[in-house]
Amino acid sequence: MTRIAIIGAGFGGVAAAAELLKQGFRDIVLLEKADRIGGVWRDNTYPGCACDVPAPLYSYSFALNPDWSRRYPPHQEILSYLERCAGELGVTDLIRFRTEVAGAAWDGAAWEITTTTGEKLTVDVLIPAVGQLSRPSIPELPGAEAFHGPKMHTAHWDRDVKIEGRRIAVIGTGASAIQLVPAIAGKAAHVTVFQRTAPWTVPKPDRGYGRARRAAYRRVPALMRMSRAATWALTLIQGAAVAGNPVATRVVRGYSLAQRRWQVRDPELLAKVTPEEPLGCKRVLFTNAWLPALSRPDVDLVTEKIVAVTPDGIRTADGIEHPCDVLVYGTGFAAAEFLVPIRVTGRDGVLLEEVWREGAHAYLGITVPGFPNLFLIYGPNTNTGNTSVIYFHESQARYIAQAVRSVAAEDQPLEVREEPATVYDREIQKRLAGSVWTGCQSWYRNAAGRVVTNWPGKAAEYRRRTATLRRADFH
Template sequence: MVSVAVVGGGLGGTAVAALLRKAGFTDIVLLERAARLGGVWRDNRYPGCACDVPAPLYSYSFLPNPHWSRRYPPHHEILAYVQHCADTLGVTPHVRLNTEVTDARWDSGRWRLRTADGAELEADVLVPAVGQLSRPVVPALPGAATFAGRALHTTGWDDTVQVTGRRVAVIGTGASAIQLVPAIAGDAAHVTVFQRTAPWIVPKPDRRYGPVRRLLYRRVPGAMWPARAATLLLTWFATRAITGDALARTLVTWLSAAQRRWQVKDPALRAKVRPSIPLGCKRTLFTNAWLPALARPDVDLVTEKITAIEPAGVRTADGVLHEADLLVYGTGFTTAEFVAPMRVTGRDGIGLHETWRDGARAYLGMAVPGFPNMFLVYGPNTNTGTTSVVVFHEAQARYIVQAVRALAAGSGPLCVSPTVAARHDEEIQRRLSGSVWTGCDSWYLGPGGRVVTNWPGTGSEYIRRTARLDPADYAA
């Protein structure tokens, strides 16, 4: 029996364990560093936290959720869904919580793992599923340590933090900030938002799911498939808008501009929120509440550069001190570091970080030459700025099941051919070359300006290309 060690208990790791169980494999261990499953949805619980992908697509095709309360569900519903999947699909008995893997080494035909408490275990197959959104970025601003109030990142929000009646400074205008600010505006005494780059936003077609719809989803098998298919088609269109289709791009930019004109009456504020970066340079955000929140009299949008953090607040380049009692970093994640801080060592004692010193790369985002029987989930060039990452997770899980089947059938260690991997990387980088992502100073980029996070095509293309594991790709 082939043994599999999955590291990470988010939607990706849970999908791998679930489909391995479904395929009949039982020698599985899922190692999660935290006290419960959930990944990014466990760590992010700031006010207003919700999904920005419609629920029918932000779920496994093999276990739809008929209980969503709305099209864009709040974080606690997604967190509950992950646990429900683990329980329903038989994953929970294989989970070890509070277990952080610090080292994984290929040795004598097996993977040997060491955890933070010094324990060791072995497995035939290693599946790092730690995600790209697990390590928060906190900018090194001068004087940050001197701030007299409370400072925290949106990831790992402290539920005991009091917002009511306090002056809140929010640094960043990404996906977390555009949800947080509308949620706390009106409760806080004042909110000051510090913006480096205005994001592209479009209206969020959200709606509540009433009891009739939820009953239909529960009672009629396949009732959610039309909504799932329609959402997939919509995300295909969004991908086309970013990757070069002129008509799609024109329609999206027009929609965004119309939203600004409709929701922002003040010309000065409208100028501040008008994006100066190309569409797709950073994730396009779905929101109906962001611009109205910025237009409130108790909310200020500051575009001056931050020069220092002081005990009383945030100082900007124009010399103004913006006083604050609470400082919130909505500054995203270190997406280009992938498996860090876990150390992974392959054949001949070569470390994965050494292999990736010029930028992370992997065949289909999963397999790396010199690292036998290792398959990444949400690895290099498998991020998507326009569709559901769960679509990619599921495709990767199905591919990994094929790999484990091949090993169970007597195949030797599966180590992707350097030639195959190099050819794949050349294709991906060629398609990304000159794309909107290469011109951005953003988290898409790794060393040397390589785009190491994003997939250059559609989700349906990725599903097609990972549908069948070709043994020839793993020939020495």
């Protein structure tokens, strides 16, 4: 019997386990470092946290949910959905909680996994599904350790920290910050937002789903398929804009410009929130509340560079010290550092971190030469800037299930050959070199400037390319 270990019990890990169970594999264990499943939806509990992809699409195709409360549901609702799916699909019983993986080494025939407590586990197939957004990125700011008040990242929100009546400093203007700031503005005594670059925003077409709609979805599931298809069609417009389609770009830019001019009347603030970077080089953000929040008298947007954190606030390059009681990092994640801090050793003692020294890469974002029976979920260049990443998870899970079937049938390790992996990587990087993502520094790129997270084409292309495992590509 083929022994399989999946690292991580978020959307990707659950998708992989569900597909393997469907294919008849039973010796599966999910190693989860936390005491609850959910990944980012377990970890991110900051005020205002919600999905920025419409719920009809941000769900498994094989487990559409008739009970979403709205088009962009809050994090707790998404977490509950994932937990329900895991239970109904038989995945929950396979999870070993509070088990953090420290390393994994190929011994010539199997993977030996070591946990942070020293426990060892031997399996035939290893499937890391730790995600790209699991390790918060916190900038090193001079004086931060001397700050007198609480400090926290949005992904490690401390509910015991009082927000009401206090001065809050928020560093960053990414996807988390644009949800957090409107949620705490008016509750905090004052909010100061520190911005490095202005994000592109567009109106968020959110709406509540009433009881009649939910009842119709339960009675006629085909209606959910129609809603999902319509949502998919809308994401194609944004995807085309990011890809450089001139008509789509004009449409999205027009929406963004109209939103800024409608919601921001102060010329100075309007200048600050007007993006200078190309549309799409960072994630386009959906929001109706961000710009009105910045327009409040109790919210300041600071664009001067932070030079130091003082015991009582933040000092910027213009010499002004901005007092605050609580410091919040809305600074995203170390997405380019795949699998860190897990130490993975492949064939002939090769370290994966050494193979990825110039930047993470994998054939179809799933397999790496020199690492037999290692298959990644949400690996390099499988992120999407405009549609649901769960669609990619499902594609990877189906591909991996084919690979595991091959391993089981032949009773031999499966390793991608160097030639197809190299040809594939060159193709992807060539396509990415001409993309909008090279126009600015973002979490899509590593320190050397290589785009390591994003897929350069349409999601449908990725689905096609992962539909069938080509046995000729493997040893």
